[in-house]
Amino acid sequence: MKGYEISNEMSPNSIILMDINLKTTGNMEQKKKKGLLALLGLGAGAFAWWKYKSMTQVEKDQLHSKINDVGEKVMDTVHDVEATVKEKYDMLKTAVEKKADELK
Numbered sequence: 001m002k003g004y005e006i007s008n009e010m011s012p013n014s015i016i017l018m019d020i021n022l023k024t025t026g027n028m029e030q031k032k033k034k035g036l037l038a039l040l041g042l043g044a045g046a047f048a049w050w051k052y053k054s055m056t057q058v059e060k061d062q063l064h065s066k067i068n069d070v071g072e073k074v075m076d077t078v079h080d081v082e083a084t085v086k087e088k089y090d091m092l093k094t095a096v097e098k099k100a101d102e103l104k
Contacts, residue, residue, distance in 0.1 A: 055063070 052060070
């Protein structure tokens with residue numbers, strides 16, 4: 001086991017307990033990391049809300065415009081990818097159907 005020596009005095013049950021303890025310690029560290037990330041996310045959200053509330057109306061309009069532009073670009077990209085995937089799928093489907101007909 002990870003850095004532990006097994007002596008004649010240790011029973012199999014004590015080895016299992018040590019392994020469970022190691023796993024529990026790892027889970028606690030992961031929970032702490034997740035908690036810190038959650039706090040960081042809340043802090044970033046609070047800062048963004050405060051920053052937005054302190055903007056002028058012109059700055060808010062510019063921000064809305066940027067968000068709409070990015071949204072349109074993302075949707076265009078999604079539609080392009082969707083069309084490409086559909087085209088490739090149709091080509092593959094046609095090729096498989098031809099092979100199936102040849103095998104008959």
